[in-house]
Amino acid sequence: MHRILIILLITISSASSMGQPLSFDKAARQLFFETDIIKSSSSLVDTLLTKNFLHYNNNVIRRINLDIDSGGWDVTHTFEFKESPLPEFKIKSGRINIILAEANKVKKLQDVNLSMNFNSQEEANLFFDYLKKTFEPLSATHKVEYENGLGYFAQYSAKEQSKGIRHISIIFGKSRLTKYYEISVSLENFLNK
Numbered sequence: 001m002h003r004i005l006i007i008l009l010i011t012i013s014s015a016s017s018m019g020q021p022l023s024f025d026k027a028a029r030q031l032f033f034e035t036d037i038i039k040s041s042s043s044l045v046d047t048l049l050t051k052n053f054l055h056y057n058n059n060v061i062r063r064i065n066l067d068i069d070s071g072g073w074d075v076t077h078t079f080e081f082k083e084s085p086l087p088e089f090k091i092k093s094g095r096i097n098i099i100l101a102e103a104n105k106v107k108k109l110q111d112v113n114l115s116m117n118f119n120s121q122e123e124a125n126l127f128f129d130y131l132k133k134t135f136e137p138l139s140a141t142h143k144v145e146y147e148n149g150l151g152y153f154a155q156y157s158a159k160e161q162s163k164g165i166r167h168i169s170i171i172f173g174k175s176r177l178t179k180y181y182e183i184s185v186s187l188e189n190f191l192n193k
Contacts, residue, residue, distance in 0.1 A: 001071035024138040025164035031114055031185055032096065033085050038164055044098055044109060049115040054096070074110060084116070089127045092117040092180060097106025112187045117180040128152065128172045131183070135168060143166075144149045 029036060033051055041049040048054055061076040063146055079096040100107045105139020118124035131139040133154040144154040158166040167188035175182045 009029050022134070022138065023164075024135070024158035024166065024168075027134050027138060028165040028168055032112070037109075037112060037187065043107075044074050044099070044112070048079050048096065048098075053083050073103055075100050075102050084127075086127070086130070089130065090119065090121045090123050091127075100166060105112075113185060115182055115184040117175070117178060117182050119180070121174075121181050124172065124183060127183055128170070131170055131185075 005148045025038070033048075033054070035044070035047055035051075035074060037044060048091045057078040057080060059078070062073045064073060077098045079098075079101070081096070082091075084091040085094075094114065096112070096114050097107070098158040099111040101110050116127070121134065130145065131155060134191060135154075139156040140155065142154070144152060148153050151171060152165045154170040154172070156168050156170075158164070165187050171182075171184040173182065174180070
């Protein structure tokens with residue numbers, strides 16, 4: 001009961017904090033430290049570099065993008081953090097991966113995802129419950145499934161048809177690699193491809 005009350009209060013306060021209703025796009029941006037993914041687009045890396053609590057990993061990963069006729073690369077940039085994107089929740093650590101397609105000095109945002117590790121199952125459950133309760137009423141369609149041994153898979157699609165973040169996928173479970181509970185968030189169709 002205590003956990004439900006906390007989640008309800010957080011949802012109400014975040015929705016009313018700006019004096020306007022929470023949109024699907026705004027709820028997704030909160031997970032990326034209030035970064036406007038659409039506005040930043042190809043300069044998203046530069047935008048995140050301005051946030052002093054994010055640590056940029058200089059080991060950039062490049063791979064050939066065969067979909068680009070003139071030859072190009074998919075370049076993965078990684079940012080690490082210790083602060084939760086939602087201050088009311090505790091995390092152990094997190095990471096944002098950004099994949100840009102680069103060719104002829106043109107950069108195009110391909111993929112953005114976020115993953116967070118938690119010190120306890122309870123902290124991870126609170127965060128996951130918050131995500132479900134936030135995105136469900138903002139979604140035209142949603143699905144949450146559980147697969148034994150892997151964890152939860154949740155998908156949400158926005159009600160509004162405007163530009164912006166319209167689909168989000170969330171995976172929640174215990175990482176076999178790190179042994180911590182982990183939540184991964186992927187944004188989809190965020191540039192009206």
